[in-house]
Amino acid sequence: MPHSAILCVDDEPTVLRSLRDQISKNFGDSHLCEIAESVDEAWEVIDELKEEEVTILVIISDWLMPGVKGDEFLVELHQRFPNIVTMMLTGQADESAIERVRQHANLHAYIAKPWAEETLVGEIQSGLQKFDGENPL
Amino acid sequence: MQQRGKVLGWMGRPKKLRTILVVPFILQIFAAVGLVGYFSFRNGQLAVQELANQRMQEVEGRISQRLETYLDAPHQVNQLNQAALDLGQVDGANLKSLENHFWRQSQVFDLVSYIQFGDRKGEFIGLAVNDDGSFTYQVTEGTGALQTYDIDTEGKRRTRLETSPGFDPRNRPWYTTPEEADKPAWTEIYAWVNPPTLAITLGQPYYDATDTFQGILATDLTIAQISDYLRTFELGASSRLMILERSGQLVATSANEQPFVMKRGKPERLSALDSKDPLTRQTLQHLLDRFGNLDAINEFQQLTFKIAGEQYFIHLDPLQDEHGLDWLSVAIVPASNFMAQTHANTQMTILLSVVVLAIATFVGILRARWVVRPILRLNTAAQKLASGDFEQQVELQRADELGELARSFNHMAMGLRIAFEEQTVMVNSLGENERKLAEYNRTLEQQVQQRTEDLVQAEKMAALGQLTAGIAHEINTPLGAIRAAETNITAALEQTLMLLPVLLKTLSEQQLAAFFTLLEEAHRPREMLSSREERQLKRQLKKELQDLGIASPASVANTLSKMGVKADLEQFIDIFTASNCDRILEVAYDLSVIRNNASNINLAVERAAKIVFALKSYVRQDGSRKKVKASIPETIETVLTLYHNQIKQGTDVSKIYQTVPEIYCYPDELSQVWTNLIHNGLQAMDYKGKLEIEVEEEKQHIVVSITDSGSGIPSEIQEKIFKPFFTTKPMGEGSGLGLDIVRKILNKHNGRVEVESEPGHTKFSVYLPIILAS
16 A cells, blocks of 8 residues: 555545546556545545644645635645645636646646646656655655 | 789888878978968958947947937927027017927928927917928917918918818827826827828927926937948948837838838728738847847847858847836847858968968978988888899988988998808808718718628627637537547557457456456446546445455546446456456456547537537528528527537536427527627626526516626616617727617517626516517
C-alpha cells in the first residue's frame, strides 16, 4: 500500500472516475488516487489521508465548482501545504483566477478539458520530479 | 367670401368715418338753427301780439277820446244853454230868444245834430242840423203844433217849411228821462226816420233862479257818425271796431253795414247777433259763450280766439259816463294782419337757416374729407401692408397730427419692411436649420434604434456571455470524461485481453466461480456511488477484510470500493486467499473499468447532448416568427440546464411543476424571460441560497413564479426595475434592459409580470394566458 497519494477534486463524478482510472493505471503502483467531489470533501480527504499517514503529493482541481471555486481552494491549500504540487484541470477558467493560482499557489500546470492522457501523465510526472531525491516520508 | 367681406369692409368703413364726422356736425347746426328759428318765431309771435295790443290800444284810446269829445258835446251845449238861461242872456219865458243862441251853438259844435228846449208848459224850440248841412228851427210857439222854419246864413228864421200838429215835448223820451232822473241823462238810442240813422239825446233839467223846474234842455247826437269815425281807422282787412250796448245791440260798427236795419221803411235797432257781417256775429256769439252776457264785462279785456282757423285778437273796453251811458267797445283784429312782417321774418329766418345749414354741411363735408382722406389713404396703405405689400409709403405733406401719423406710418412701414426682410432671411435659415434638425433627428432616431438594438443584442449576449463560461465548462467536462474513458477502456481492454486468458487457465473451479460472481456484483446495475460513499465503502470493506484475515486489506478494499462491490465478501474468499489475488482483482478491476468508463461515456454524452440541445433551444430564432405550441416547464428546464453550473455552485433549486397544457408561444423568447429572471435571482443572492420555481394554472393563465432568497428589491425602486436602462449592476455588467425585454416579451404574449419583494424573499410572477389554438 503506497504511502503517497494524488487527490483529484471535481464536481463531475464521471470526470473523477475517468481521471482516477487514468492516474491509477499510470501511477497506481506507487501512489494512491483519491477523489473528492467538492472542496469541502477534499479537505476531509486530506485530513483522512493525514491520519492514515498518506502524503498527498499532487492535487488536481477543477475550477468551476459549487461552493468554493478551485482557485480559492488551491491558494488556501498552498498556504497550509506548500509542498503539494497544484494542478488545475478545467473546462473553462477565468484568466484572472488562473493568474491568481499561479502567483499564490505556485500552480504547476493548467490542463484544459478535454485533456490528453499523455499531457496529464506528463504534467503529473514533472510535478512528481520535485519529490525525487528527497524522502517524502 | 372673405375677400368680399374685406371689400365691403373697406367700402363701408370710410363712409362710416365720414358720416361720423359730418352727421353730428350737421345735427348740431340743425339743432342750433332750429332753436334760433323757433325762438325767433316764438318771439315774433309774442311781438305780433304785443304789436297788435299796442295798435289796438292806440286805436281804442283814440276812439275812447273821440267818443268822449263826441259825447261831451251835448253836455257842453246843454251847460252853455243852462248858463245862458241863468245869466239871462236868453229868456226862458221867451223861447224865441233861444233861436239865435242855438244857431250860434250849432256853428261851434258841428257834431251836434239837434239842440232843443222844452218847458214845463209844453212849449218847445229846437234847432236841427240837417243831413244835407242845412239848419231848420222847430218851434211850437203856443200852437201845440211843431212848426219848421228855414234858416238863412245869419241864423234868421225865414220861411215856414212844414207844420206837424199835436206836438207835446213833455211826452218825449229826451224830456221824460232826465226829468225822472232829475239830472242830466241820456236817452235810449233811438232810430231816426229822416235821414234814417240812430241817435241819442242828452237831456238836462233846467231850474231857474228860484230853483224852480222850468223844463228840459237837450242836445241830440247822431250815432251814424260814430260808425263813420270807426271806419277811419286802418287796422287791416278782416278787422272790426264795434260799439255795443250791453244788450248786444249795435251802436256803431266799422263793418260795411249800418248799425240798424230798415224795416217797412223805418230803421230799427240791430243786434250784433243779427248782423250781416259774419265776423260781427261770431264775435258776439263767442263773447256770449264766454261770459254769459255782456253785463259781466266791467273792465278792459284782452282775448284771443279762433274763427274758421284764423286767430283773432279781441279787446273789450267798457265805455261809461256819469250820465248813464254804458257801452262796450270791441276791437277785433286777425293776428295775421300783424303776422305779415313776422312771416317775412320767419321766412327770412328759415332761408338763413337753410343757407347756414347748406354752408355748414358743405364745410362739414369738406372738413371731413380733409380729415378722412389722408386717413383713408393711410388705411388703404395699412391694409396693403397687412396683406404683405411692404412697399407702402404715404405722401402727406401736412404739419398736423395726420402728417405726423403719415410720417410715423411710413417709418413703421419701413421698419416692417426691414423686419420682414430680416424675417424672410431668418425663416429661410430657420427652414434650413429645421431641415438639418429633421435630418439629425432621423439620424439620431436611426442611431437610437441601432443603439437600442445593439443594447438588446448586448443584453442577450451578456446573458449568453454569462452562460458561455459555464457552457464551455459543461461541454468540455463530459468531453474530458469521454476522452479519458476512451483511453481507460482502450488500456483496460488491452491489459484484459492480455491477462484474462492466462488468468482463466490458472483459476480453480471455486476461484473461477468467485471471480464471475465478483464481476457480476461489480456489473450489477446501480447508482454510481459518490466519492464519499465510496470512501465509506472502502473503510467498511477494509474492516471486513481485516476481520476475514485477508492480507493487505487496504489495497483489496481500495480495488473493491472502486468496483463498487458491496456484497458479502466471504463468497469471494477463494479469490482473496489465492496467491495471485492481486492479479485476479486487477483483471476484474480492468473489466469493471471498461464497463464503468463505457457507462461514463454514455453519461457524458447524454450530458453534452442535453447542453447542446438547451443551447440550441435558447438561441433558436424562429424565422417565421410564428407562435408555436410549447411546454412551459420544458422551456424553464432548458434554461436551468444551461444554468446548471451557476446553480450548482451553492443554490438549492426547488421545482414544483403542476401539469399544465402546452400553449402557443414564442418559446425562445420565453427562455429569455426565464434566463433573465433566473439570472437576476442568482445574482441577487450571489449564487448561494434558495431558488424556487413554481408552475401552476390559475384563472386561464399559466403562472410561473421564480422566487429567490436574495436581499430583495427596495420598494422605492420596484417601480423602476422594468424601465429600460435601469440597472443596479456595475457598469458593463448589465445593460438595464433585461426586465424591459421581459416585459416586452410578455406583452407580446398578452401576459404580464409582477414582483413582490422583501429581504430574503423576492418573487417574480409571470402570467401567460392559456392559448391552445393558434
